[in-house]
Amino acid sequence: xxxxxxxxxxxxxxxxxxxxxxxxxxxxxxxxxxxxxxxxxxxxxxxxxxxxxxxxxxxxxxxxxxxxxxxxxxxxxxxxxxxxxxxxxxxxxxxxxxxxxxxxxxxxxxxxxxxxxxxxxxxxxxxxxxxxxxxxxxxxxxxxxxxxxxxxxxxxxxxxxxxxxxxxxxxxxxxxxxxxxxxxxxxxxxxxxxxxxxxxxxxxxxxxxxxxxxxxxxxxxxxxxxxxxxxxxxxxxxxxxxxxxxxxxxxxxxxxxxxxxxxxxxxxxxxxxxxxx
Amino acid sequence: xxxxxxxxxxxxxxxxxxxxxxxxxxxxxxxxxxxxxxxxxxxxxxxxxxxxxxxxxxxxxxxxxxxxxxxxxxxxxxxxxxxxxxxxxxxxxxxxxxxxxxxxxxxxxxxxxxxxxxxxxxxxxxxxxxxxxxxxxxxxxxxxxxxxxxxxxxxxxxxxxxxxxxxxxxxxxxxxxxxxxxxxxxxxxxxxxxxxxxxxxxxxxxxxxxxxxxxxxxxxxxxxxxxxxxxxxxxxxxxxxxxxxxxxxxxxxxxxxxxxxxxxxxxxxxxxxxxxx
Amino acid sequence: xxxxxxxxxxxxxxxxxxxxxxxxxxxxxxxxxxxxxxxxxxxxxxxxxxxxxxxxxxxxxxxxxxxxxxxxxxxxxxxxxxxxxxxxxxxxxxxxxxxxxxxxxxxxxxxxxxxxxxxxxxxxxxxxxxxxxxxxxxxxxxxxxxxxxxxxxxxxxxxxxxxxxxxxxxxxxxxxxxxxxxxxxxxxxxxxxxxxxxxxxxxxxxxxxxxxxxxxxxxxxxxxxxxxxxxxxxxxxxxxxxxxxxxxxxxxxxxxxxxxxxxxxxxxxxxxxxxxx
Numbered sequence: 121x122x123x124x125x126x127x128x129x130x131x132x133x134x135x136x137x138x139x140x141x142x143x144x145x146x147x148x149x150x151x152x153x154x155x156x157x158x159x160x161x162x163x164x165x166x167x168x169x170x171x172x173x174x175x176x177x178x179x180x181x182x183x184x185x186x187x188x189x190x191x192x193x194x195x196x197x198x199x200x201x202x203x204x205x206x207x208x209x210x211x212x213x214x215x216x217x218x219x220x221x222x223x224x225x226x227x228x229x230x231x232x233x234x235x236x237x238x239x240x241x242x243x244x245x246x247x248x249x250x251x252x253x254x255x256x257x258x259x260x261x262x263x264x265x266x267x268x269x270x271x272x273x274x275x276x277x278x279x280x281x282x283x284x285x286x287x288x289x290x291x292x293x294x295x296x297x298x299x300x301x302x303x304x305x306x307x308x309x310x311x312x313x314x315x316x317x318x319x320x321x322x323x324x325x326x327x328x329x330x331x332x333x334x335x336x337x338x339x340x341x342x343x344x345x346x347x348x349x350x351x352x353x354x355x356x357x358x359x360x361x362x363x364x365x366x367x368x369x370x371x372x373x374x375x376x377x378x379x380x381x382x383x384x385x386x387x388x389x390x391x392x393x394x395x396x397x
Numbered sequence: 398x399x400x401x402x403x404x405x406x407x408x409x410x411x412x413x414x415x416x417x418x419x420x421x422x423x424x425x426x427x428x429x430x431x432x433x434x435x436x437x438x439x440x441x442x443x444x445x446x447x448x449x450x451x452x453x454x455x456x457x458x459x460x461x462x463x464x465x466x467x468x469x470x471x472x473x474x475x476x477x478x479x480x481x482x483x484x485x486x487x488x489x490x491x492x493x494x495x496x497x498x499x500x501x502x503x504x505x506x507x508x509x510x511x512x513x514x515x516x517x518x519x520x521x522x523x524x525x526x527x528x529x530x531x532x533x534x535x536x537x538x539x540x541x542x543x544x545x546x547x548x549x550x551x552x553x554x555x556x557x558x559x560x561x562x563x564x565x566x567x568x569x570x571x572x573x574x575x576x577x578x579x580x581x582x583x584x585x586x587x588x589x590x591x592x593x594x595x596x597x598x599x600x601x602x603x604x605x606x607x608x609x610x611x612x613x614x615x616x617x618x619x620x621x622x623x624x625x626x627x628x629x630x631x632x633x634x635x636x637x638x639x640x641x642x643x644x645x646x647x648x649x650x651x652x653x654x655x656x657x658x659x660x661x662x663x664x665x666x667x668x669x670x671x672x673x674x
Numbered sequence: 675x676x677x678x679x680x681x682x683x684x685x686x687x688x689x690x691x692x693x694x695x696x697x698x699x700x701x702x703x704x705x706x707x708x709x710x711x712x713x714x715x716x717x718x719x720x721x722x723x724x725x726x727x728x729x730x731x732x733x734x735x736x737x738x739x740x741x742x743x744x745x746x747x748x749x750x751x752x753x754x755x756x757x758x759x760x761x762x763x764x765x766x767x768x769x770x771x772x773x774x775x776x777x778x779x780x781x782x783x784x785x786x787x788x789x790x791x792x793x794x795x796x797x798x799x800x801x802x803x804x805x806x807x808x809x810x811x812x813x814x815x816x817x818x819x820x821x822x823x824x825x826x827x828x829x830x831x832x833x834x835x836x837x838x839x840x841x842x843x844x845x846x847x848x849x850x851x852x853x854x855x856x857x858x859x860x861x862x863x864x865x866x867x868x869x870x871x872x873x874x875x876x877x878x879x880x881x882x883x884x885x886x887x888x889x890x891x892x893x894x895x896x897x898x899x900x901x902x903x904x905x906x907x908x909x910x911x912x913x914x915x916x917x918x919x920x921x922x923x924x925x926x927x928x929x930x931x932x933x934x935x936x937x938x939x940x941x942x943x944x945x946x947x948x949x950x951x
Binding site for chain 3: 439444
């Protein structure tokens with residue numbers, strides 16, 4: 121994997137989504153559904169959100185990729201999530217997992233544990249969530265991620281080993297959002313920069329990114345999908361913060377930029393590669 | 398029904414809602430509740446969203462009109478929707494139905510089937526949804542609507558016969574959203590133009606339109622309500638796209654225009670009439 | 675309590691939230707979760723929304739303050755709310771209650787009744803809701819609040835006695851939103867002015883205010899928390915309406931101002947004190 125090849129794949133993914141309008145449905149939290157859907161639409165995809173078990177199964181059968189985010193669990197997810205996971209496996213439909221709120225509540229822990237048997241193609245979280253998931257799945261010894269609801273209390277660097285371990289286990293990609301974002305497939309570490317601190321002043325930036333990664337996963341491989349989502353978010357946020365100094369107008373500009381930014385600009389967003397080991 | 402009379406009724410409906418502030422409550426999907434409520438408020442109405450069976454019954458009793466959109470079903474809707482439908486009938490409260498996601502899942506099909514016995518005053522959907530509903534209710538033979546989640550794969554023209562059949566059956570109005578929108582009461586076909594392709598780049602435009610039709614249904618007849626909602630959306634979107642070239646800023650401007658556009662401008666929005674047969 | 679001391683406490687609360695970033699989680703309605711969370715983030719706090727009983731208990735244990743708003747009840751709230759209330763009491767965690775939709779539905783009435791045994795630190799509502807809650811808790815004889823979903827049909831003045839009675843009973847603060855807002859701890863009446871009529875043209879202003887009061891309650895006493903939330907909303911809305919003449923752009927500007935307004939400006943927002951009796 122060279123940087124040049126990677127940039128070419130990113131550019132293609134951006135263009136392909138804009139021309140093909142793939143629908144990547146979600147089971148996602150109720151707080152940020154609007155942001156997730158509008159971000160998916162802004163990059164050129166389509167959106168649908170569902171709750172019921174048989175709808176999850178249908179979705180797993182017909183969709184090119186799915187987004188799972190159980191940030192706001194409801195009781196019937198005890199049935200929806202396992203049945204959706206089985207259907208995703210049966211139909212070989214890849215999914216993006218956002219392990220938001222990991223560690224809170226009995227049902228969430230149970231569901232995240234089950235997901236070990238249904239490895240996601242992409243895992244996207246902040247450093248603390250990635251560390252906590254790797255620990256829950258017994259993939260790391262030393263990890264000690266601490267989450268505070270949706271906020272990270274760890275740095276991207278501290279989660280590097282957990283991310284690599286998760287990627288090696290799933291055979292997919294893992295993305296850690298931070299000041300400099302890290303995306304890895306367990307072999308290569310790709311650091312993506314840009315973005316804006318203002319993204320932490322609005323709710324759902326991470327959720328929207330997970331949804332957009334699922335949109336790209338509809339047309340490309342795990343590593344490229346995770347990296348394209350990361351790069352377009354970094355591009356759009358960098359531009360948006362030049363036009364706005366406050367969160368709500370930043371969000372409007374950010375979504376506008378997801379729609380307007382050129383595929384070439386996304387492919388040229390700063391990134392650097394390292395070997396994972 | 399002449400064009401002049403129709404335009405007069407549209408203008409009156411816009412003005413009456415602004416002066417009377419009617420509340421048209423909704424059982425609607427969780428993704429776009431914010432957009433539905435803010436659109437209803439922007440045109441001068443008020444909003445309330447509920448989930449529970451007894452709340453649906455109360456709503457049906459006290460509200461002038463109701464909006465039903467089961468885009469994101471939850472398990473207890475199996476009880477909420479039938480009880481609400483019975484109460485709507487009992488209290489002769491008209492409702493607007495958005496058949497979004499028709500064809501997905503066992504419970505949704507069951508609920509849409511039951512609604513045949515509780516005919517909505519207004520049905521608003523895209524072409525594929527209108528075709529699918531007419532077929533589900535055995536009102537058309539040849540129809541073959543295919544939905545893809547929330548997206549239409551059919552044209553407005555292809556859904557004309559289904560719309561007329563539905564309107565004749567319900568005795569109400571049917572509105573099909575498309576490049577040129579069609580509203581019919583089964584006797585007259587009214588085409589409304591304007592609008593913006595940008596509306597398809599944000600989530601919930603159709604849901605918000607359904608909610609706004611319910612707001613107008615609080616003060617006028619089915620055909621006028623469906624047409625007024627369609628016309629104010631077309632007006633506001635046409636203006637908004639002159640000020641914005643990207644989805645999030647378009648949405649802000651669009652909601653602003655729903656609030657600011659004059660009743661006269663809505664009444665003058667391009668429309669043309671044809672006989673249905 | 676002098677005006678000068680109160681203004682000093684307000685300024686400190688604004689500054690402390692911005693430096694400490696406290697997380698005040700919510701069980702809140704699904705319509706306005708995005709607005710609540712983004713308002714909490716804009717003033718410098720953090721947000722999390724949950725549904726399940728054990729998550730409510732966890733939240734009550736680890737959070738500095740909690741926001742409860744049962745505007746959109748779901749069936750399992752019958753278990754979530756009582757268990758959360760018991761945990762809030764057990765861990766002496768203060769909470770802000772928004773009695774939105776009081777009077778609608780059997781379960782909501784039951785839950786509001788139970789809350790009498792778990793007195794909230796802050797109650798925030800419109801005049802009709804405050805009157806209705808005081809009546810439900812048998813604290814007033816003459817009160818006759820009438821709610822229409824989320825809208826008030828009574829004036830702030832008409833709810834004064836109810837607010838004082840509620841504050842005396844809970845030992846906390848009560849805030850009534852209106853043209854001029856009233857905040858009381860049962861001993862002093864503080865009137866806060868400013869704001870904008872445009873806030874009534876967008877959905878969730880009251881919900882967002884309740885959430886922001888919970889954020890301030892994380893760092894200060896009940897009266898100061900209620901008053902600081904009220905004052906920063908009045909400041910931000912006053913400024914926003916100077917820049918916008920329509921609801922959606924007003925909302926963007928309003929959230930921006932929650933983020934940008936200086937602590938000194940919030941403390942200097944017009945207020946006047948009266949003795950409660």
